[in-house]
Amino acid sequence: MPPTNQTACEIREAIRRRRLSATEAATSALAAIERLDPAIHAFLSVDAEGARRQAAEVDRRLAAGEDPGLLAGVPVAIKDNLCTRDGQATTCGSRILEGWRAPYDAHVVERLRAEGAVVVGKTNLDEFAMGSSTENSAFGATRNPWNTACVPGGSSGGSAAAVAARMVPVALGSDTGGSIRQPASLCGVVGLKPTYGRVSRYGLVAFASSLDQIGPFGRTVADAALLLQAIAGHDERDSTSVDRAAPDYLAGLEEPVRALRIGVPREFFGEGLDGEVEKAVREALGVYERLGARLIEVDLPHATDYAIATYYLVAPSEASSNLARYDGVHYGRRAPEYSDMIDMYMRSRSEGFGDEVKRRIMIGTYALSAGYYEAYYKKALEVRRLIRRDFERAFEKVDCLMGPTSPTAAFRLGEKTADPLSMYLMDIYTVGCSMAGIAGISIPCGFTKAGLPVGLQILSDVFTEERLLRIARMYEREVAWSARVPGGSSKGGP
């Protein structure tokens, strides 16, 4: 089996046992990228030389008998809104940061490097992580490996596609309103959004600070757990990262959760949900029932009905502030011609930002303006509290919540670009979790007749990632969706 078909856990094990060298693993990943990425465009930059150098260092450590780290030799792709100081640009998929090289590594990148991971490249995304299809990248869209006429979801579409296409076993993404879970669902991989505060945001280019969270992609639950293990924990440089030790996510992964109580929110199966997606999700719930779990219908009145509206006030407001710094003065792109300072600001920003980013900056600027703040931003924060309470109440009765990650499977490129609202609704099941700051995961739970993956979303209370992963693993053991290969034979299935 070529190394790229191996999971991160397998690669790590093979390298530790010296059956595979880190250099071979890196070479294999780089070859896969070269072969597959022209059709997918998951990567914005590939650091072949850097990857080989890091791999050689892991091999040296192993040869010297040193601890090569938790991720020894595992090739990893990084969403391009995470800062890396390896000479690769950190663009956020935006013209305004085209060619900008970060002078520092994000906390998560530092962690990965410390654990021996080999960073092979930076992945495509919707500009500044704003979007659900990766079509908003200034450097061209990413395509879904299962059907290149379709989008991979977004905003972490590059990372999801890179893992789905087996170019890399694992990747990092960021999730603000569903940007890990939704593309994971559309690309048929596992994507985890940790509890807000579980992973340091230091070095993640901010979109909406109170929502952004970094998380792993993998083809298996164990790989997601492995990557989370490496990045979770307190970091003094992020005041919102919680000072609470991360448990061992791998140790008990194979242990099923006994007497599992699954909450099934009525609102997750309402209008707009595609029939095939619903069928696949209900079948997955059936698998859990057969495993002894109890399904309990619950209500999340605010978390679905008001979540999108609230999210589209909170996130753009914070974005309008976070993106104020891109003005062409200190770094990044400056308009080539301008008449004075104000003109320089206006032209640099007008030319540097894409439409969706401008749309959100305008929404946010409006919502924070004097006279509107109370009616919009402040009100949104109040509704956010109600959303959080919905989940708190639900978790008094159940261990987790399950439903579809996305209302539909992958849609075609260009299908929703003219209608931002229909694009926003792709996150209807994912934003509630982000607004509440709880943990969520999307795992593959089947395919549509057209051969497109469907994702099951599982949500659990803050800082219960360990149990969430075990719950996801219970199902994964029963099915073989992850064995299917895009463009290959359809041998996977329950």
Added chain:
Amino acid sequence: MSTADAIPTIGLEVHLHLKTRTKLFCGCEVEYEARPNSRVCPVCLGMPGVLPVMNQKAVELAVRMALALECTIPELAKWDRKHYYYPDLPKNYQISEYDQPLGIGGSLEIPAVRPVWAEGGMKRVGIIRVHLEEDAGKLMHAEKGGNYSVVDLNRAGTPLLEVVSEPDLASAEEARAYAEALRQLAVYLGVGDCNMQLGQMRFEPNVSLRIGTDGQGRPRYTPISEIKNLNSFRSVERAVAFEIARHREEYEADPTGYTLERLGKETRGWRDDEGISFLQRSKEEAHDYRYFPEPDLAPFVPDRAWVEAIRASVPELPEKRRRRFIEAYGLPEYDAGVLTADRCVADFYEDVARRAKDPKAVSNWMMQDVMRVLNERKIGIGELEMTAAGLAELIGLVKKGSINRSTGAEVFQKMLATGQSAPEIVAEENLAQVGDAGEIEAMVEKVLAANSRTVEDYRGGKKAALGRLIGETMKASGGKADPQVVREILIRKLGE
């Protein structure tokens, strides 16, 4: 209503740099004279992906100042973002505190400049709020002809304390006195150095005139002028005086139009060389700062025990101490003011006074000898090579008559020069006062014999001749005789 009865209504916003080793949100050193852009990092440069981490020392100093200003420290304070675009502000927002600052509702007592509004020579100025925020960098424009500007971000992120007063000040002199009192307090508390040359303290006065009442009996005000960015006490006084006069003129020219109701608040700049203010922004052009809670920082929930510990560590404040010096030690107002202006000087004075058990004499020594040396050498009391015990010992020698006061002044200088103690110098140089009356009498007789002309002058009515005879006798004693004793003996002898 004429402007003759107008009452200036002045409030002051004061910004001062807190005395921290590092910046407010990162580990960069606060360093005023470093090479441009050499004290910067991704955080204070506002690079993509960075996050602020609150400097706990800055919070502590801010709370200390707030407590000294008798503010309430609320259960919760929060940080907010204030947005505006300017190249010296890397993030294009400033992290500040908007509606829940860390200190609210205090006051500061200042010496009254116009006793008509004062009680007991003091005036209490209300403090609306005290809050913490980050400073911006410095923008420098190219010389004439250049079409570019350069920015130095060493100052970006320096902790800044903003103290906002109630509009309780009623004259330019009072605005200055308040600014000076605030500076003294900050320095006293060790909260800031407030060096004006380094831009560590800046002032923004708000000026309006209250002119009688309107038809409904409500007070009528001229618009509020906020003068930005003044950096000296003198400019505060001048700018406020200028504004008061300008408001009077504007109002007299248009009593119905030039009102707060119509024109609201305007922002003005100050040209120090010309001594005039100029309009920067009218009400219509006012910025919308789009404040919202800073999501990257947790709200500040002060631990009560921690606050009380800071409160307990706040020393006696200068104004209170000044009054105590006057009352308890019987010092003149002026001397008490000088001795309490610097906390270390005041501490030194009290230490010496306690040892020498003569507060008035010690004050005299401080004012005449110690302060002169400090001023001449431009040093602080901490750098004076003399201990409180050493000075008390010297003062003790004079008090018990071992040496006279003028010898004491010489000994003081020698102590500084040699580091020896007063008794050592007195013994070594044989400076002890000749106290024996018989010995002095013998000297007087010799002097009288040798200066018969002067004696005749004196007896002939020229009383000034006595001084010359005293001088001669003192010279004969090598300066060691007690001049008072010499004088008494001389008068007695001459009267014989």
